[in-house]
Amino acid sequence: MSKENIRKGANTALAVSGAGILAAFPFQNTFAGGLLFSACSAAVIGGLADSFAVSALFGEPLRIRWPSWMGTRIIAKNRDRLIKELVHMVEHELLTVDNIRLKLGELSFSSMARAYLEQGGEEELSRIAQKLVTEFVARADIKKLSADLEELLFNHADAISLSDLLADIAHWSIKHNYDSELIAFLAKQLQKAAQSTTFRAILEKLIHSAIKSYEGDKFRRRLLDYAAGLNSEFITDKIQQWLIQYLDKASKPVQYEHQLLRQQIQSLELRLRHDHDFRKKVEEGKLTAVKAIHQNKQLATLLEKLIISLQGQLTDSFITGETSVLYSKSRQWLAAWRSNESKQADFDQMIKQYVLRIIEQKHAIIGRTVEDGLNKFSEQQLIDLVKEKAGKDLQFIRLNGIVVGALIGCVIYLSTFWIGVK
Structure with missing residues (x-):
């Protein structure tokens, strides 16, 4: 009716x-x-x-x-008070870090990744890996590279700055526009995932659970949500539309969002060069990694054989064809990942830790985003919405x-x- x-x-x-x-x-x-x-x-x-x-x-x-x-x-x-209460509700009661951590634990990013790979993502990832690796290997001096890596890892790990090396790589990527291509690729793939029914179902389930957990048996909260028209379907629509639009803009080099991400990479380069606390963490991680692989005495030899094997096949058909070793190996690796539950669990844990770290650092943005969105509604528009x-x-x-x-x-x-x- x-x-x-x-x-x-x-x-x-x-x-x-x-x-x-x-x-x-x-x-x-x-x-x-x-x-x-x-x-x-x-x-x-x-x-x-x-x-x-x-x-x-x-x-x-x-x-x-x-x-x-x-x-x-x-x-x-009560427009201003209503907006402030909605912002406070979303930031401090609905989408708190603890609530997000709790609901994030119910999600499976590895399942989303598998669904993406099954829908053509495996081929796309294989092509991008092919392009990056072949470009690197084609320009590398194999013996020097192998010797330098061996010396770096086993003899001079504490003397060579990984922060500077990563900063140089970031600078080289920016200079040759590889950072822009990588951002565009990732944004397009994430946009496809955001448009999927699987993503929408997961997001709606997360928001619905959060709303129900927030409202509980408190009538005033249910009345406030009811009067404002806040429900999981409405919020999911808004978030999904915003995310798709943002990723669409991020995939286009002329858009502000794309340029902002490039600036973040540039900012990372600056942090690697000038942020002493950040550099210290990077160097400590480097030493931990060196100790973990110190037992592998044949690393340089294995790297040299692998690079020679790849470099010997670097022809136009190898770079662009679907019969290349690199292309087939990457497809095999992705297929193996899809069938390995342990690796998928590690991947899932890594993504969740990264997302939570970002949320903890940028949690205040949630409230500002909600407030900015609600402030765009005039008095009459807010009434019409209700x-x-x-x-x-x-x-x-x-x-x-x-x-x-x-x-x-x-x-x-x-x-x-x-x-x-x-």
Whole structure:
């Protein structure tokens, strides 16, 4: 039943109740007439009272300027407070770090990755790996590279700055525009994943669980969500649309979002060169890794054989063809990953740790994003939004007021009728 049909039904019921008062008035001294008069009177009172309350949410009932203590124009008068409470609810009660951590634990990023690989992502990843590795190997001096790596890992790990090396790689990538290509590729693939029904189902489930956990048995919170039209489907639509639009912009080099991500890579290069605390963490991680692989004494020899094997096949058909060793090996590795639950679990854990670290660092952005989005709504737009999302239920309130009023009128009349019987 549509909102308009319910509104018409409530108006018709109110009109019928009014007509019932007039029809029953001359016969109110009889049992049937008194019962009908009492029921219709209570129905009209209940319906008008609820109609007044519903109208007071959005404006002045009957277009009369009522005293301020009457509580009219509730949404308009409380717009700023409503926005602040919604922002506080989302940031500090709904999407807190603990809630996100709890719900994130229920997600499976490895399942999403498998679904992506099955939908053509395996081929795309193989092609990008092919391009990067062949470009690197084609330009490398094999013996020097192998010897330098061996010396770096086993003899001079503490003397060579990994931070500077990574900064140089980042600088080289930026200079040759590889960072832009990588951002565009990742953004397009993430956009495909964000458009999938699997992603939407997971996101909606997360938001629904968070809303239910927040509301609990507290009526005021449910009423606030109800009046603002906040539900899992609405929030999921907004977040999914925003994410798809953002990733679409991020995939296009001319867009601000794409340039902002490039700036982040540039910022990483600067941090690697000038942030002493960050550099210290990188160097400590390097030493830990060196100790872990110190037992492999044949690393340089193995690297040399592998690079020679790849470099000997570097032809145009190898770089672009689908029969290349690198292409087939990458496909085999991805296929092996898809069948290895242990590696998938490690991947899932790594992604969750990274996401949580970002959320902990940037959690305040959630509140600012919600506030910016709500502030874009004018007073009338906010009223229209509530009418659109809650209008049907508000009309049911009017209809319920008429029905319940009629029943109460009957109960009161039946309870008092016998007093006047002689």
